[in-house]
């Protein structure tokens with residue numbers, strides 16, 4: 001089983017670049033929310049190799065009182081489909097409950113919507129395009 005733990009934001013850069021922004025400037029792999037108060041970052045490790053990441057920060061959406069946003073969910077292509085993404089999210093749900101979070105939401109790539117649906121997320125927007133990245137839905141999960 002992978003070993004999931006809290007990591008510093010800088011440790012997310014390489015996987016963000018390889019999995020989410022291939023061929024794009026590395027500056028795109030730093031998000032303004034990374035250092036926001038209350039933000040946290042998770043990494044999943046196989047030995048000392050980081051194989052999965054996800055980042056969380058407080059960001060309000062309507063109808064919530066303590067919503068968090070998930071960004072930068074990525075698993076190393078060589079390790080996808082082995083339960084690592086699910087493991088990271090299970091760790092996150094536990095921690096978010098401790099933080100009193102009521103809703104976790106994200107802009108989900110349409111290609112990954114099935115992953116989020118399997119974790120209990122539901123779609124709450126029309127499909128929309130993020131230029132240079134592709135089609136997305138807004139998805140949320142109550143905790």
Ligand SMILES: CC(C)(COP(=O)(O)OP(=O)(O)OC[C@H]1O[C@@H](n2cnc3c(N)ncnc32)[C@H](O)[C@@H]1OP(=O)(O)O)[C@@H](O)C(=O)NCCC(=O)NCCS
Nearest residue numbers: 073074075080081082083084085086108109111112114115
């Ligand atoms: C999407 C991603 C994070 C999932 O992580 P993962 O470790 O590969 O997923 P898991 O192995 O935990 O899969 C959990 C379940 O979701 C399903 N699933 C995984 N990726 C999926 C996808 N892209 N579409 C539909 N279902 C998917 C799996 O089949 C599995 O279902 P099962 O338990 O019935 O077999 C990973 O594949 C990834 O990094 N993809 C490329 C980047 C990306 O799209 N990130 C999301 C940006 S919004």
